[in-house]
Amino acid sequence: MSLSCATCPVRDRAACAILDEAERDELAKAGRTRVLKKGETLFSAGMSEAACATLKSGALKITSTDIDGRERILSLVHPAGFVGEMFGPYMRHDVVALGESELCVFSGPAFAEATERYPRLAQALLRRTQEDLYASRELLALTGNASAEQRVAGALLSMARAASDSPCHPAREFDLPLSRGELADMLGLTIETVSRMFTRFEREGAIKRMGKRGIELVDPALLPLS
Amino acid sequence: MSLSCATCPVRDRAACAILDEAERDELAKAGRTRVLKKGETLFSAGMSEAACATLKSGALKITSTDIDGRERILSLVHPAGFVGEMFGPYMRHDVVALGESELCVFSGPAFAEATERYPRLAQALLRRTQEDLYASRELLALTGNASAEQRVAGALLSMARAASDSPCHPAREFDLPLSRGELADMLGLTIETVSRMFTRFEREGAIKRMGKRGIELVDPALLPLS
DNA sequence: CGAACCTTTGATCCATGTCAAGCGTGGTGG
DNA sequence: CCACCACGCTTGACATGGATCAAAGGTTCG
Numbered sequence A, B: 001m002s003l004s005c006a007t008c009p010v011r012d013r014a015a016c017a018i019l020d021e022a023e024r025d026e027l028a029k030a031g032r033t034r035v036l037k038k039g040e041t042l043f044s045a046g047m048s049e050a051a052c053a054t055l056k057s058g059a060l061k062i063t064s065t066d067i068d069g070r071e072r073i074l075s076l077v078h079p080a081g082f083v084g085e086m087f088g089p090y091m092r093h094d095v096v097a098l099g100e101s102e103l104c105v106f107s108g109p110a111f112a113e114a115t116e117r118y119p120r121l122a123q124a125l126l127r128r129t130q131e132d133l134y135a136s137r138e139l140l141a142l143t144g145n146a147s148a149e150q151r152v153a154g155a156l157l158s159m160a161r162a163a164s165d166s167p168c169h170p171a172r173e174f175d176l177p178l179s180r181g182e183l184a185d186m187l188g189l190t191i192e193t194v195s196r197m198f199t200r201f202e203r204e205g206a207i208k209r210m211g212k213r214g215i216e217l218v219d220p221a222l223l224p225l226s
Numbered sequence C: 001c002g003a004a005c006c007t008t009t010g011a012t013c014c015a016t017g018t019c020a021a022g023c024g025t026g027g028t029g030g
Numbered sequence D: 001c002c003a004c005c006a007c008g009c010t011t012g013a014c015a016t017g018g019a020t021c022a023a024a025g026g027t028t029c030g
Helices: A021-028 A108-117 A119-144 A148-163 A180-187 A191-203 B021-028 B108-117 B119-145 B148-163 B180-187 B191-203
Strands: A031-036 A041-043 A051-057 A060-065 A071-077 A082-084 A094-097 A101-107 A173-175 A207-210 A214-217 B031-036 B041-043 B051-057 B060-065 B071-077 B082-084 B094-097 B101-107 B173-175 B207-210 B214-217
Touching (some): A041 A082, A060 B119, A071 A119, A071 A180, A071 B119, A082 A119, A108 A119, A108 B119, A119 A148, A119 A180, A119 B060, A119 B071, A119 B108, A148 A180, A148 A214, A180 A191, A191 A207, B041 B082, B071 B119, B071 B180, B082 B119, B108 B119, B119 B148, B119 B180, B148 B173, B148 B180, B148 B214, B180 B191, B191 B207
Antiparallel strands (some): A051 A082, A051 A101, A207 A214, B031 B101, B041 B094, B051 B101, B060 B071, B173 B214, B207 B214
């Protein structure tokens, strides 16, 4: 199935946005759209065929599973984000939909070829990959030394920022994209500890829980930052 | 000072290796060499001028310091590696020499311009940045759920691999590039815990300590991997 | 209405942090 | 050449934050 870039919701934010219309249509021939339901897997670690994708709507998680079967969330992917492997011979991590998601999927070699044909595309991907690298290092810093309290507080603020349209100010009310268990996997904690921190923050008046996923940031200054 | 690529020790492994001689000489005009002694700082977080560099010899650490002054090592940089910021307006992290190191330094805008002039350079950097991203995620997975024992074991093996010339097999004898304290900062542990793990591994016959930094991998199979 | 699932809360335990001493080595000055 | 000191490493004793185990709400969906 071919792609209809004209109606793409991330038409002017995704990596391919730097291409002009003709180039984009040409690239679109190499890709296909795919819709994932919550919990469905896009790529599995070890898959021997390289592939990559741009996320049009929804959200993904990139995870690895260690020997004892525990899952670790390495990164979240938001709309306009890019995931996958263009060069390597196999996929390094699992990529799973957090909610219903829509993507443009490309084979690795096809997309790698496109970066040769359209140099600006390579540069745009380079920028984006560097951003991913900084995000990964930020998570590393957060989960490195910080206490459970600081980790949960940091994650809350980071998600409030991601949920806000203005990139600087955090949203006051928003829905968590992750369950307690997923949050725990991302922060290297347990479900119980995450839950206790939510309770503590609410008791101290920093936040208010609205249903399972809803959060109202009552007083961000009360959150113990690292 | 202009660069002499002809004698560069990483001439055929660094990002600029994909350029031909004329292109490389042209790029060299925009850069300058710099030598750092152990502990000297290359970039400081917050520096408002973007800059980047290729490491010719030695080793660097990329770190961030949290509010209570504790340092966290986010990544190590080995020869032929690339560090810094090409696009962003400021440096995100500190970069410090672990030992005497030699580099080619470029201003961010100058290098960004080079990626436009030489599309293959952008692609080479993209590959390299993706590798850095995977390394960062690997560290994230290692420090996420694993026990202190598993973290130290993982770090040992990873360094044995980095010290070996053949990329697959770990070196049997090598010197740690990091002090105990730096290892602790990288793994999110304390000096004491790292030291205890070394003692434990040696008692169990997995390794042998040779001086402060030297390690002999006696029986890697005894190391408790995650 | 009931079942499955997620979340919260409580009680207990243990790995790792913290505090405090010793130890070895290398450098410096007398 | 020795005495001393500074620094990084090791080792021990103890404290504690978060994991684990267990059970009781809440919510959602058939």
